Amino acid sequence: MQMHKKLLTLILPGLLATPAALAQMPVQRVAKTRPMKNSLCEKITPPQKLRILEQSNGSLTADFSCRDAANETVFWSENFDNGMDGWTETKGETQEVTWTLKQNDALPFSAIDPEDKQSLFVDGPYQMYKREISSLTSPQISIPDNAMLRLWMCFSLNFNDECALEISISTDGFETSERLYTTLDETGEKQNQWRAIAASLEQYAGQTAQIRFTYTYGKKENFQTGGYMGSFYIDGITVSGSQPVTEINVMTGEEIEFVDLSKGDPVEWLWTMPGAVPETSTEKNPTVYYTRDGKYDVTLRVKDAAGNEAEVTKPGLVNVTGTEPVARITPPATFRYASTRRHMVAPMAKVTFTDGSDGFPTAWDWDITGVCEDNNDHLTANTESVDVNYWWQHDWDATLTVSNQHGTSTATAPMSAEYYGPVCNLLPGDNLTTFALDGRGTFPGSNSMGITAYAEKFSKPSVPIMVAGATVYFTKNTTVELIDQIADIGVHLYTCENGKPGKKIDSSWWRTFELEISADPTTVAGTDFQFTTPKVVNDEFFIVVDGIPDITNEADVAFAMASFRGSDGTAWMLKNGEWIEVSSYFPAGANHTSYAIFPYITHSVMSPVPLTTPSTIEVSGSKGTAEYQFFSIMGYQTPVCDSDWCRVISEPNGLTLDTLVIEYDENPSETADRTAHITLTDGASEYVITMHQDSRQGGVGVAEAASDSSISMHGGILTVNAAEGTPVAVYTAAGTQVAAASGTAVIDLRGMAAGLYIVRAGDTVRKVIL
Numbered sequence: 001m002q003m004h005k006k007l008l009t010l011i012l013p014g015l016l017a018t019p020a021a022l023a024q025m026p027v028q029r030v031a032k033t034r035p036m037k038n039s040l041c042e043k044i045t046p047p048q049k050l051r052i053l054e055q056s057n058g059s060l061t062a063d064f065s066c067r068d069a070a071n072e073t074v075f076w077s078e079n080f081d082n083g084m085d086g087w088t089e090t091k092g093e094t095q096e097v098t099w100t101l102k103q104n105d106a107l108p109f110s111a112i113d114p115e116d117k118q119s120l121f122v123d124g125p126y127q128m129y130k131r132e133i134s135s136l137t138s139p140q141i142s143i144p145d146n147a148m149l150r151l152w153m154c155f156s157l158n159f160n161d162e163c164a165l166e167i168s169i170s171t172d173g174f175e176t177s178e179r180l181y182t183t184l185d186e187t188g189e190k191q192n193q194w195r196a197i198a199a200s201l202e203q204y205a206g207q208t209a210q211i212r213f214t215y216t217y218g219k220k221e222n223f224q225t226g227g228y229m230g231s232f233y234i235d236g237i238t239v240s241g242s243q244p245v246t247e248i249n250v251m252t253g254e255e256i257e258f259v260d261l262s263k264g265d266p267v268e269w270l271w272t273m274p275g276a277v278p279e280t281s282t283e284k285n286p287t288v289y290y291t292r293d294g295k296y297d298v299t300l301r302v303k304d305a306a307g308n309e310a311e312v313t314k315p316g317l318v319n320v321t322g323t324e325p326v327a328r329i330t331p332p333a334t335f336r337y338a339s340t341r342r343h344m345v346a347p348m349a350k351v352t353f354t355d356g357s358d359g360f361p362t363a364w365d366w367d368i369t370g371v372c373e374d375n376n377d378h379l380t381a382n383t384e385s386v387d388v389n390y391w392w393q394h395d396w397d398a399t400l401t402v403s404n405q406h407g408t409s410t411a412t413a414p415m416s417a418e419y420y421g422p423v424c425n426l427l428p429g430d431n432l433t434t435f436a437l438d439g440r441g442t443f444p445g446s447n448s449m450g451i452t453a454y455a456e457k458f459s460k461p462s463v464p465i466m467v468a469g470a471t472v473y474f475t476k477n478t479t480v481e482l483i484d485q486i487a488d489i490g491v492h493l494y495t496c497e498n499g500k501p502g503k504k505i506d507s508s509w510w511r512t513f514e515l516e517i518s519a520d521p522t523t524v525a526g527t528d529f530q531f532t533t534p535k536v537v538n539d540e541f542f543i544v545v546d547g548i549p550d551i552t553n554e555a556d557v558a559f560a561m562a563s564f565r566g567s568d569g570t571a572w573m574l575k576n577g578e579w580i581e582v583s584s585y586f587p588a589g590a591n592h593t594s595y596a597i598f599p600y601i602t603h604s605v606m607s608p609v610p611l612t613t614p615s616t617i618e619v620s621g622s623k624g625t626a627e628y629q630f631f632s633i634m635g636y637q638t639p640v641c642d643s644d645w646c647r648v649i650s651e652p653n654g655l656t657l658d659t660l661v662i663e664y665d666e667n668p669s670e671t672a673d674r675t676a677h678i679t680l681t682d683g684a685s686e687y688v689i690t691m692h693q694d695s696r697q698g699g700v701g702v703a704e705a706a707s708d709s710s711i712s713m714h715g716g717i718l719t720v721n722a723a724e725g726t727p728v729a730v731y732t733a734a735g736t737q738v739a740a741a742s743g744t745a746v747i748d749l750r751g752m753a754a755g756l757y758i759v760r761a762g763d764t765v766r767k768v769i770l
């Protein structure tokens with residue numbers, strides 16, 4: 001493969017200033033909190049007067065509730081305040097795991113239950129080699145209909161590394177059992193907090209069962225390191241069944257799980273929930289949310305196997321309260337033009353802004369610059385999303401103001417309209433750094449933590465792009481051993497699948513000793529990795545860096561990233577063979593970053609000039625030629641026509657701006673018009689010109705070529721359609737008048753110098769390119 005390397009430097013004000021600050025940040029395996037469905041529905045007492053419209057048939061009766069502790073009756077509970085009577089402990093060989101009762105001094109359970117005296121505490125050994133599995137089993141519990149197991153747990157921060165806790169259930173004394181929960185499924189933040197845990201026991205209705213807690217091994221396999229296994233507190237265990245619901249209070253966007261409580265063995269359910277998302281469901285227990293304030297009816301109609309039907313309607317059951325919206329713009333692409341760190345979009349192409357606001361606004365007010373024919377004009381719109389076309393290159397702003405009955409919020413997205421250039425996910429305030437991993441190497445770089453590759457995620461582009469390669473800013477390439485010096489550092493283009501790196505599209509390599517490292521410690525040098533050929537991308541994509549040797553006394557290779565921040569994480573890493581988001585690993589709060597990886601992209605832009613030129617060329621029934629002025633930043637391949645009565649007879653001129661000459665034959669029909677399509681491609685996307693030819697008896701000729709605008713230009717001939725007496729003038733870009741006419745006029749500009757001209761017809765002004 002062809003290797004081309006170019007040196008780029010970037011000023012890094014934060015690079016050397018911050019190691020002390022960085023060292024203060026502990027490295028832990030920490031993950032984000034899984035949102036708990038607590039307080040989904042809140043029961044108001046005393047219940048409001050509720051008119052429930054019921055209709056039953058024989059033994060079939062419809063009713064329902066919603067999944068929440070407030071709408072449940074507790075059938076069995078254990079808070080360990082009076083001991084552990086009835087619980088059975090199973091010890092392992094070393095008897096090092098202990099099940100005792102004590103209060104969590106740091107986080108007493110009395111914060112949740114004011115009456116609380118103590119909690120169940122399970123503690124592991126302090127030497128890893130003594131680790132063992134131990135369990136505690138409940139007495140027999142009668143499980144009601146629609147039962148839920150609910151409890152609270154507080155984890156030491158090393159859970160899932162050395163230890164994990166499982167909850168299982170059995171109806172036969174644990175001859176057989178089902179796992180209801182394991183801490184290993186908790187991928188969220190490892191914060192010191194009481195967590196509400198819930199599991200459905202629906203399938204055990206009417207049976208007698210036992211619950212078992214099992215203290216077991218975590219994910220870490222390196223037992224030689226020693227160290228404490230970890231502990232858990234458990235409290236507030238209940239087994240409860242749902243009771244009919246009379247009122248539900250939720251916020252907009254909050255999920256409600258409705259629970260069927262119908263009697264008489266229904267086999268079909270039809271929920272009608274006007275105002276909800278979704279509004280209907282045939283599930284037994286559907287989950288919905290609401291987007292607007294108000295009181296909403298819920299109807300459940302059920303049918304049994306014999307075809308009997310029953311229905312219940314609870315008018316005004318769900319009381320929804322909204323919040324003030326928070327404006328957020330989803331720009332056409334979120335990655336940023338490297339030199340401005342503004343979101344980069346394609347000029348001269350249709351791109352779309354969408355509303356990404358929180359809080360369900362009911363009104364939208366967009367104000368976007370750079371997208372009008374006059375660069376001083378603002379485009380305004382009141383729709384949820386808006387399609388725009390950047391007439392002007394470089395830096396512009398898009399502002400969105402959203403509102404609902406609770407308030408108003410405004411956000412601005414800084415935009416750069418550029419045809420090509422390096423892009424990144426670095427935010428305007430980011431400084432570059434390399435992070436020390438507590439003596440276990442650097443991040444991103446050589447390490448002993450099983451991190452073998454780094455992936456930077458880029459958004460879908462505003463239009464299809466070509467990715468030619470990427471520049472990576474390395475900060476260290478210390479290698480002593482030959483094997484490390486010649487290690488291949490790879491940079492790869494990957495597709496995005498299920499949000500993670502998917503298929504490898506192309507690669508480029510340099511050996512470790514060939515990486516550019518700046519001699520000036522206040523800057524970093526870029527190493528340019530060029531792919532074998534530019535690749536078309538029209539979706540989310542990743543640039544992956546791998547091949548970095550593990551940390552040793554002889555090898556230490558690292559590149560730069562943005563200092564950790566609270567949001568906008570785009571960095572991924574391959575740790576122990578699994579792709580994970582960097583923000584799910586480092587401590588919450590400031591755990592988001594982006595790598596100093598800059599892919600080089602070119603937007604696929606193919607457009608008529610001026611932009612308002614219609615994509616349909618109307619011609620008369622006689623034979624002739626038509627011209628079409630066309631811009632393509634990447635050039636175009638030989639145009640293809642789907643009919644043989646017309647053809648492009650001009651050759652590509654090799655420039656971005658070209659005039660297609662289209663020859664067409666006489667239409668043999670005296671009465672029927674006909675249509676052909678000429679397709680142009682730049683290798684990344686297509687542009688289609690439609691040729692519409694009238695019948696020979698038809699009246700439309702070239703001189704009357706249709707146009708949306710009153711000013712149009714084809715092949716140097718300017719056509720102005722204006723009311724009689726309207727003054728028409730043509731100016732150079734510098735403002736010098738070069739032609740004048742009145743009313744409808746055809747002005748031949750073919751003798752003028754190429755460039756931009758301004759045409760004024762009365763109040764209408766248009767720029768044309770000659």
Ligand SMILES: [Ca+2]
Nearest residue numbers: 079081118235
């Ligand atoms: Ca307790």
